Amino acid sequence: IICVIFGHALELGDGAAENTLGHFVYCFTMPLFVFISGYFTKAHKSSKDLFKRNFKLIETIIVFQLIFITIDILFGKPFEKTMLYVPSWGLWYLFSLFCWRTLVVFINPQRINAYICVLISLTLCLLCGYVDLTLEFSFQRTFYFFPFFMIGHCLALNKIDIKTYCLSLKKSILILSCTLLVCIMICVIKETSILGLLLGSYNYSPQTPLASFT
Numbered sequence: 001i002i003c004v005i006f007g008h009a010l011e012l013g014d015g016a017a018e019n020t021l022g023h024f025v026y027c028f029t030m031p032l033f034v035f036i037s038g039y040f041t042k043a044h045k046s047s048k049d050l051f052k053r054n055f056k057l058i059e060t061i062i063v064f065q066l067i068f069i070t071i072d073i074l075f076g077k078p079f080e081k082t083m084l085y086v087p088s089w090g091l092w093y094l095f096s097l098f099c100w101r102t103l104v105v106f107i108n109p110q111r112i113n114a115y116i117c118v119l120i121s122l123t124l125c126l127l128c129g130y131v132d133l134t135l136e137f138s139f140q141r142t143f144y145f146f147p148f149f150m151i152g153h154c155l156a157l158n159k160i161d162i163k164t165y166c167l168s169l170k171k172s173i174l175i176l177s178c179t180l181l182v183c184i185m186i187c188v189i190k191e192t193s194i195l196g197l198l199l200g201s202y203n204y205s206p207q208t209p210l211a212s213f214t
Contacts, residue, residue: 030200034145037097038152043110050105057098061091085136092138099142100149107150114154121150129204144200 068088073079087095109117128143 031148034148035152038149039156054098057094061094087138095138096142109154121147134202141200
């Protein structure tokens with residue numbers, strides 16, 4: 001939590017040191033939060049159980065979204081339609097959590113091989129950048145961080161033997177190197193930035209605010 005606050009504080013600066021440190025912080029803060037959320041997400045016993053858990057999230061999102069909209073209007077900000085479907089402040093995380101809990105019902109490690117589930121989540125993560133949606137309903141962030149949620153969820157269900165794969169250093173280095181190469185290629189081809197990619201808020205289009213990050 002301290003690192004998240006520190007990362008947001010760094011956004012106020014515009015020096016090279018702040019940018020470099022910001023890159024480092026964003027590399028692990030939100031992925032770690034999402035991973036922990038996935039780890040503590042229990043398998044749904046029934047559709048009723050899923051509805052009950054997600055209803056509380058949606059209820060919280062609606063209440064606080066209306067509160068934020070009201071505050072903005074009271075302070076003179078004109079009403080815009082985007083206020084209704086772009087989550088305010090940290091509400092994006094709650095909406096994404098709602099989506100992740102729903103997605104693991106269909107991409108379920110208890111019915112499908114866990115490694116295939118992780119591969120599917122990674123594929124969705126890369127493909128979502130080509131969709132013409134950004135902050136709307138936290139679309140990009142939901143799929144961008146989905147692999148971390150899936151890995152945490154699989155570990156909690158003991159579907160992935162982490163000890164075996166941690167010992168395989170060569171495999172880990174190969175996977176990380178390939179992932180980093182894909183990210184760099186996307187940034188170069190689509191004229192985006194590493195920091196913008198780490199935020200996970202926008203798609204690959206250079207016309208989006210993602211391209212404004214340096």
